[in-house]
Amino acid sequence: MDTTKYRDLFVSETREHLVSLNRALLALEKNPDDPALLDEIFRSMHTIKGMAGSIGQDQIAELAHKAEDLLDRLRKRQLKLAQPQVDAIFESIDYLESAVAELAAGRDPQQNLKQQGAELAKKIEGLVAAPQNSKTEVTSAVYGGNDFSRINPLKTADSFVYKVRVLLEADVALKSARAFLVLHTLEQFGKIAYTVPERRDLEAERFDRGFSVFFVTSLHSEKEIKSRIASGEIEDIEIEEVVEETEEEAVERRTVSAFTQLAQERPREVKVSTARLDKLMNLVGELVVWRERLKQLAQMSRNTLIQDSVDQVAQITSELQHQVLASRLVAMSEIFDRFPRVVRDAAKVLNKDIDFRLEGRELEMDRSILQMLAEPLVHLLRNSVDHGMETMAQREALGKRKIGSVTLSAQKVKDQALIIVEDDGRGIDTERIKKKAVEKGWITLEQASKLSQKQAFDFLARPGFSTAEKVTEVSGRGVGLDVVKSRIESMGGSMAIESTAGQGSRFLLNVPLSLAIIRTLLVSSQKQVFALPMSQVMETFELKPENVKTLQGRTAIVYRSQAIPVQKLSRALKLEPEEGPLSGPTVVLERQGSYAAYLIDRMVGQQEIVVKPLARFLNANKTFSGVAISREGQPMLIVDVNNLET
Amino acid sequence: MGHRVLVVDDAIFMRTMISDILKKGDFEVCGEGATGAEAVEQYKKLKPDLVIMDIIMPDMGGIEAVKAIMQNDPNARVLMCSAMGQQALVVEAIQAGARDFVVKPFQPSRVLEAARRVLQIS
Numbered sequence: 193m194d195t196t197k198y199r200d201l202f203v204s205e206t207r208e209h210l211v212s213l214n215r216a217l218l219a220l221e222k223n224p225d226d227p228a229l230l231d232e233i234f235r236s237m238h239t240i241k242g243m244a245g246s247i248g249q250d251q252i253a254e255l256a257h258k259a260e261d262l263l264d265r266l267r268k269r270q271l272k273l274a275q276p277q278v279d280a281i282f283e284s285i286d287y288l289e290s291a292v293a294e295l296a297a298g299r300d301p302q303q304n305l306k307q308q309g310a311e312l313a314k315k316i317e318g319l320v321a322a323p324q325n326s327k328t329e330v331t332s333a334v335y336g337g338n339d340f341s342r343i344n345p346l347k348t349a350d351s352f353v354y355k356v357r358v359l360l361e362a363d364v365a366l367k368s369a370r371a372f373l374v375l376h377t378l379e380q381f382g383k384i385a386y387t388v389p390e391r392r393d394l395e396a397e398r399f400d401r402g403f404s405v406f407f408v409t410s411l412h413s414e415k416e417i418k419s420r421i422a423s424g425e426i427e428d429i430e431i432e433e434v435v436e437e438t439e440e441e442a443v444e445r446r447t448v449s450a451f452t453q454l455a456q457e458r459p460r461e462v463k464v465s466t467a468r469l470d471k472l473m474n475l476v477g478e479l480v481v482w483r484e485r486l487k488q489l490a491q492m493s494r495n496t497l498i499q500d501s502v503d504q505v506a507q508i509t510s511e512l513q514h515q516v517l518a519s520r521l522v523a524m525s526e527i528f529d530r531f532p533r534v535v536r537d538a539a540k541v542l543n544k545d546i547d548f549r550l551e552g553r554e555l556e557m558d559r560s561i562l563q564m565l566a567e568p569l570v571h572l573l574r575n576s577v578d579h580g581m582e583t584m585a586q587r588e589a590l591g592k593r594k595i596g597s598v599t600l601s602a603q604k605v606k607d608q609a610l611i612i613v614e615d616d617g618r619g620i621d622t623e624r625i626k627k628k629a630v631e632k633g634w635i636t637l638e639q640a641s642k643l644s645q646k647q648a649f650d651f652l653a654r655p656g657f658s659t660a661e662k663v664t665e666v667s668g669r670g671v672g673l674d675v676v677k678s679r680i681e682s683m684g685g686s687m688a689i690e691s692t693a694g695q696g697s698r699f700l701l702n703v704p705l706s707l708a709i710i711r712t713l714l715v716s717s718q719k720q721v722f723a724l725p726m727s728q729v730m731e732t733f734e735l736k737p738e739n740v741k742t743l744q745g746r747t748a749i750v751y752r753s754q755a756i757p758v759q760k761l762s763r764a765l766k767l768e769p770e771e772g773p774l775s776g777p778t779v780v781l782e783r784q785g786s787y788a789a790y791l792i793d794r795m796v797g798q799q800e801i802v803v804k805p806l807a808r809f810l811n812a813n814k815t816f817s818g819v820a821i822s823r824e825g826q827p828m829l830i831v832d833v834n835n836l837e838t
Numbered sequence: 839m840g841h842r843v844l845v846v847d848d849a850i851f852m853r854t855m856i857s858d859i860l861k862k863g864d865f866e867v868c869g870e871g872a873t874g875a876e877a878v879e880q881y882k883k884l885k886p887d888l889v890i891m892d893i894i895m896p897d898m899g900g901i902e903a904v905k906a907i908m909q910n911d912p913n914a915r916v917l918m919c920s921a922m923g924q925q926a927l928v929v930e931a932i933q934a935g936a937r938d939f940v941v942k943p944f945q946p947s948r949v950l951e952a953a954r955r956v957l958q959i960s
């Protein structure tokens with residue numbers, strides 16, 4: 193069998209399972225008595241095994257099989273759940289992640305990984321080799337396996353056993369009532385041994401749209417059974433007679449069915465490669481630009497027929513753009529759900545006890561931004577656990593709760609996502625930052641004494657700064673906040689730090705929900721057009737010369753009852769050195785809570801633009817965040833307000 | 839030759855709509871009722887091939903009516919109409935003997951399909 197075409201499917205499905213495995217296992221650590229969690233973990237592992245076997249990845253299948261064995265014992269209470277078992281499963285997940293990463297890269301797992309897998313398999317074997325019951329259950333009831341211990345008591349001399357698979361239509365209304373009707377009808381002429389999912393789950397609507405019924409009846413006609421249970425909103429009914437099978441047969445069937453099951457369970461979702469989504473996005477982006485141009489031309493033509501058609505096209509384009517953007521959205525949970533593991537592992541190494549909370553997993557954002565966020569967030573979380581959090585002994589001595597708390601939250605604020613990493617640790621010591629900045633020769637002692645807390649925190653994110661006293665396994669060398677900051681800014685976002693000594697710290701990240709298209713205000717300065725992100729434009733007005741004041745040698749105006757710096761945009765962008773009179777059209781921009789005003793030549797208009805990243809060498813001084821195409825088809829630069837000189 | 843159907847719903851609008859759907863599908867609407875009590879009474883009088891009945895009605899609801907009709911004629915064929923969110927009531931109606939159900943808002947094809955299936959005509 194040519195397995196390469198299944199490989200991508202295998203990789204993406206397995207990754208999904210690994211994410212849920214991680215989540216369920218972490219939950220299990222907290223609630224070791226919850227059988228549903230063990231079942232979920234078992235099922236995921238089982239599915240991975242089946243898929244891996246089907247595409248000839250024997251080693252992955254083998255390890256998953258061993259892990260499944262262990263889980264099965266735990267599930268059946270033949271083994272007690274304890275730390276070594278949990279750790280072994282975590283290690284298995286890690287191994288599977290690495291192996292899948294190799295496959296995703298188009299390679300077969302390397303020798304050392306193979307060895308790691310073999311060792312892990314041995315280790316799990318050792319854990320499984322606990323006292324065995326003389327007779328273990330042969331087959332499992334998971335996903336359609338035939339559990340004859342539940343079927344046999346119902347059998348009579350003239351009965352037959354059928355497995356009835358029912359697939360409801362995708363838009364079924366009242367699906368548990370629909371399922372009930374099927375079960376009720378069957379019970380008119382036979383007995384139900386059990387259903388998969390279990391009946392209580394069917395009744396509580398805890399199923400997708402397919403279920404199986406193991407049914408014992410004296411009616412020996414698949415066709416007749418089918419016609420009796422046929423009713424509305426059922427897409428398909430499959431009936432097969434089942435006979436007790438050997439263990440080998442059961443294993444064989446389960447392995448083969450893993451893929452067909454996947455295919456049946458998700459026919460309404462199609463996997464699309466991100467490259468294709470990106471391409472689509474780019475095309476729509478171009479379309480948006482030409483729509484703007486077309487609108488302009490239509491207006492100039494003064495021909496209402498053309499204008500009406502263009503309006504229609506514009507509307508369809510907007511809808512298309514909206515749909516394409518929506519298709520790129522994924523829930524935060526896609527990366528968030530990995531973090532409990534990150535925090536757990538870091539805390540474990542450091543021997544700290546941390547209560548980690550996630551909020552806003554359901555917030556959706558553009559896939560590409562989400563991916564870019566993963567690394568900075570891991571960084572911040574590890575920082576919080578490592579540097580932010582005191583040791584348990586220290587916390588106790590301080591009279592704080594022994595268990596530290598770290599929270600990662602996401603929420604939508606205007607067009608942006610506000611992501612906060614918060615801990616109740618020791619907070620950031622402003623004095624120590626100042627001292628360090630002086631030591632580095634960045635500022636003088638005198639300047640240091642005048643620094644505000646916010647200015648001091650800015651040093652934290654400066655390359656070459658690190659207050660960590662030693663290099664640790666968890667955070668590595670240096671705190672690397674500068675890396676986090678520049679990564680966030682390269683996405684068009686911003687980072688702010690808040691902290692109270694002794695009480696904790698908050699890292700606030702503002703990032704766009706959608707990277708590709710932003711609303712901008714177009715302004716001209718020195719005959720060039722620049723785009724300013726609308727989300728950072730506070731106000732525009734005509735500045736009168738008499739309103740300009742000089743404070744400590746700098747020009748300033750009063751805005752919202754505070755003095756804010758004012759200068760020509762052309763000067764901030766280093767287009768012209770000379771000073772002219774400070775009057776005329778002015779725009780107030782916001783960056784991380786502070787404001788600055790810039791004089792421009794004139795307002796050009798508003799436009800939705802498609803951001804294209806700027807080549808690095810063009811942007812050495814970080815004044816621009818990207819380049820876009822104007823309605824006239826000319827390239828124009830997008831000003832990076834966060835790095836604009838004030 | 840059309841099968842004879844009794845249509846029961848407290849809303850005239852719904853009765854009219856269901857009747858129209860049925861007539862277009864070659865059924866004969868032999869009677870109408872607005873309450874569960876009327877349904878039982880009409881059933882005894884008309885002996886229709888099929889009853890299409892709402893679950894929630896004044897003066898004896900649909901479930902009570904199914905029970906009464908089934909008591910009168912264990913082979914009665916009753917098709918329930920329900921709105922979204924009435925899962926528990928639908929289950930109760932099935933237990934009482936209803937053969938199938940359709941969920942509002944109706945698609946004409948669904949109603950006809952269900953009616954034909956309950957009557958075992960294709």
